[in-house]
Structures are given as C-alpha cells and as structure tokens.
Amino acid sequence: MDILMLSDVYFPRVNGVSTSIRTFAQSLARMGHSVTLVAPDYGPDSGQEQHDSGEFEIIRLGSRVIFFDPEDRLIRAPELRRIQPQLARRHWDVIHIHTPFRAHGLGVRLAAQTGRPTVETYHTYFEEYIGHYLPWAPAPLLRMAARKLSRVLCHGVDHLIVPTAQMVEVLDRYGIRTPSTVLPTGIDLSEFARGDGARFRAEHGIAADRPTVVTVSRLAVEKNIAFLLQVAKRLLGEFPELMFVIAGEGPDAERLKRLAKENGLERNVRFFGNLDRRTSLLDAYRAGDAFVFASPTETQGLVLIEAMALGVPIVSTAVMGTATVLRGARSAVVSEDNVEAFAGHLATVLRSPQLRAQLSAAGPVDARAWSTEGLMEQVVALYQRLAQAKSLPRPVSADEAEIAG
Structure with a gap:
C-alpha cells in the first residue's frame, strides 16, 4: 500500500x-x-x-x-x-x-x-x-x-x-x-533487547548498590513528575542514598529543578535531558531498581511498555491509558494516586531483591502483548x-x- x-x-x-x-x-x-x-x-x-x-x-x-x-x-x-x-x-x-x-x-x-x-x-x-x-x-x-x-x-x-x-x-x-x-x-521488541544499567551507573558516578529509580518522560506539568519528587522526598528517611534519575526535557524542567532543590533533593535527583533512544536511554532504564510513572493523562503510556520489555520493575498509577497497559501486568505494582501510598509501594520494591527479580522476569513476557x-x-x-x-x-x-x- x-x-x-x-x-x-x-x-x-x-x-x-x-x-x-x-x-x-x-x-x-x-x-x-x-x-x-x-x-x-x-x-x-x-x-x-x-x-x-x-x-x-x-x-x-x-x-x-x-x-x-x-x-x-x-x-x-x-x-x-x-x-x-x-x-x-x-x-x-x-x-x-x-x-x-x-x-x-x-x-x-x-x-x-x-x-x-x-x-x-x-x-x-x-x-x-x-x-x-x-x-x-x-x-x-x-x-x-x-x-x-x-x-x-x-x-x-x-x-x-x-x-x-x-x-x-x-x-x-x-x-x-x-x-x-x-x-x-x-513497540519493536528487538529494539529493547539491549541496554546496560551497570555502564550507565559507572559513567554517571552512581554506585552499583545505590537504590535508584528512573522515570522517562517529557517534562511537562501534566506528567505529574512533581508528585514523584514528593515520593522521593518521603523515601529519604529509609533510603537516604536514593537516586532518582529523570530522563527527558520539556517546559516544566526549570520548575522541577527548583522543586528538587527546595525539597532538599539536590543529592538525590539528577536530570539527564533527552537521551539517545538506541543507546544511553536503554542504559538509563536498566540502571533503575524500579521505573516510576504517575501521569494521569496518558492515552497509552509507551514508556511503561518499554520498561516492561527491558525487565525493569514498575511502580505506577493506573489512570486512563496506563490502566489498559497495566491491567493484568505481572511486572508492575499499581499504586493509588497519593504520595504516601505510592512511596509505600516503591519502598516495598526497593527493600526486596526477590520481588524485584520477580517483577523483572515478568516484564518481557508482559511486553509481548504490545509487539x-x-x-x-x-x-x-x-x-x-x-x-x-x-x-x-x-x-x-x-x-x-x-x-x-
């Protein structure tokens, strides 16, 4: 045609x-x-x-x-x-x-x-x-x-x-x-068979044992990244070395950087801008102990499918299109849209290597439905x-x- x-x-x-x-x-x-x-x-x-x-x-x-x-x-x-x-x-x-x-x-x-x-x-x-x-x-x-x-x-x-x-x-x-x-x-699953999280951590000075969460998103108000910053702040008591990797650019970037500073997260949040989808972005995904997402306006939420395909455990809200992607997914923990509940679910994932391994193994299987x-x-x-x-x-x-x- x-x-x-x-x-x-x-x-x-x-x-x-x-x-x-x-x-x-x-x-x-x-x-x-x-x-x-x-x-x-x-x-x-x-x-x-x-x-x-x-x-x-x-x-x-x-x-x-x-x-x-x-x-x-x-x-x-x-x-x-x-x-x-x-x-x-x-x-x-x-x-x-x-x-x-x-x-x-x-x-x-x-x-x-x-x-x-x-x-x-x-x-x-x-x-x-x-x-x-x-x-x-x-x-x-x-x-x-x-x-x-x-x-x-x-x-x-x-x-x-x-x-x-x-x-x-x-x-x-x-x-x-x-x-x-x-x-x-x-998504083309063959494009998500690569990625080296250890390389990303080494290149950016993130210790191999440092608890790390990742989000990939356009930096815009409707993506609700300010909510995720509040979640990160809530977790510092238990995970003082927490690293929150944010990949993406957008009109809300400066406000988010200011919020991170105002909330005492300078050591715990790093903004990486847009990364190459064929190389460094895949590495960034895989550097995470968990992938986090909380946008309430997605018609689908492709980044969730990408995280699944790469075997990154997911903690996310399920609203609008993301509810479809996450329905029945064994690679994700679905949270309510409030800071305390989300932080609790994420803490559970970060505490448990066994749970992370279970979620990670299920990811590529879940992603097949979206080939x-x-x-x-x-x-x-x-x-x-x-x-x-x-x-x-x-x-x-x-x-x-x-x-x-």
Whole structure:
C-alpha cells in the first residue's frame, strides 16, 4: 500500500506522538508498504533524524516556533499551499493524520481533492492538557473548546484510531460518532533487547548498590513528575542514598529543578535531558531498581511498555491509558494516586531483591502483548477496508437516478 502520514510533530521533538509515528512508519515499511511522512522542519537537527529513518520518506515543511510552546512548531501556510498540489498528484491508498492542527487541515483537503480515505489517530487527551499551555484562560472555557474542537476534527475524517478503550469512552462523552478502532501503538521488541544499567551507573558516578529509580518522560506539568519528587522526598528517611534519575526535557524542567532543590533533593535527583533512544536511554532504564510513572493523562503510556520489555520493575498509577497497559501486568505494582501510598509501594520494591527479580522476569513476557507485529497487521487490515470502501461506486440516490433518466 501507499500510505501518506501527516503530522505537526515528529523527531527531533521527543514525545510519545513522535515515537508512535516512527513505530507505525518503520513497521509498515518493513512489511513492504510505501510510507511518506510530512512533518515540520525543526532546523539542522531534523536532517539527522531523516537520515536515520532510511526506511520511509520524510518531507519536511518550513515552520515557526509557537510562542506559548517553544518546543513545538507550526507549519507555515505557504508551505502547505506549495506541497498540496505535489501530494495530490501522487497515488495514496490512505491518508493517516496524526495531529489536529495544520497537518489535519492538509489531510482533509487532500482527501477531498483525491477521494482517498482519511484515518486519524487520537493521540492526546487535549481536554486535560490545554490548560497547562494557556494558563491565563478560564479552565472551563478551555475544556469546552477542546471538546468542541475534538468533535469538529473527528467528524471531518472517515475513521479514528484510538489507543485505548478509555479514550473511546471519552470521545463517546464528547458526542463523537466517527467510527473508531482501538489500536494501541506497539513497540519493536528487538529494539529493547539491549541496554546496560551497570555502564550507565559507572559513567554517571552512581554506585552499583545505590537504590535508584528512573522515570522517562517529557517534562511537562501534566506528567505529574512533581508528585514523584514528593515520593522521593518521603523515601529519604529509609533510603537516604536514593537516586532518582529523570530522563527527558520539556517546559516544566526549570520548575522541577527548583522543586528538587527546595525539597532538599539536590543529592538525590539528577536530570539527564533527552537521551539517545538506541543507546544511553536503554542504559538509563536498566540502571533503575524500579521505573516510576504517575501521569494521569496518558492515552497509552509507551514508556511503561518499554520498561516492561527491558525487565525493569514498575511502580505506577493506573489512570486512563496506563490502566489498559497495566491491567493484568505481572511486572508492575499499581499504586493509588497519593504520595504516601505510592512511596509505600516503591519502598516495598526497593527493600526486596526477590520481588524485584520477580517483577523483572515478568516484564518481557508482559511486553509481548504490545509487539508491533500483530498490531500492525490490524492497522493494515483497517487501511485496506477503508481504501476498498472508497473505491466502491457511490450509491445513486433516487433524485440522481431520476435526473439521469
């Protein structure tokens, strides 16, 4: 199949959406399909990622910084006008839209121009996110706007891919009636067969016997990392040498560093920024005696699956998409969303080498359920159904038949 993917975000911008898109595109290309991704140009850093992908085509469009979210980019309107005729002349079996901004508009226009089907992945729970980026606006108004925008956008495409059943329930509450399929983003398990925790500890001066917990996340308010700092503070009485490794970057980084200092955690918390997903990030995961996560707004929570695949014991809350990932998982301890309970569960894991070994051994087994192989076959089947439906003759109405006669 010839698949066009459109997105307002992609690497080098690191987040779950970028990871999901790359997983989809690489997996589909390895299955023999032709994939083209249209995404913003982030400047000099974009070229390396384009070179690294190799397996699928990437078209970068000129973009500008968004004033309230400088990590992201807004594709410039002249670039959209330039690229649309070029894309319209090419053959596509399906147009897959990944974000609800200018990429969405381009996809809808191309679909109208070419008659090709559109599928859109609902990656982000915008109702819960938008207030963090526009804090000066009234929260109820922002939530109402996010719900209305979601209805408009979702009703403009032929089909939705939703990562979890919990998000389907959210969209149902919004009144969205576009057909949807629950298809989580999987991971390529072969990419998570490596990683050397001892090397990471040695390189960064973390003693082999020092109790260490890790989180991997975009540093944004909605990820609830401030909660995890409170958990770390609560544990210092029993584990004074505790090390909390935080991998990731984001707009909340400076506030979190300030909170760590204010809570006397300078010796116990280290911020490592974005690490290379093929090398040092895998090492960082495996350096942990436990992986911790507490975001309440995830549509899925890919980092939990990555931790499972690497055999890192997990302590996490289970809310929204993370509840789906952790349901029945034998590699995780699920905690309530309060500091005392979470700290208690994490302390139990840190105290017990036997429990950690048990959770670690179960991780790769749990991760198999999220392998890309079976999930991508379902994606291709969906694409084929949509393409076939668009190829069928349109039923002729009684009025049209009378005019034709």
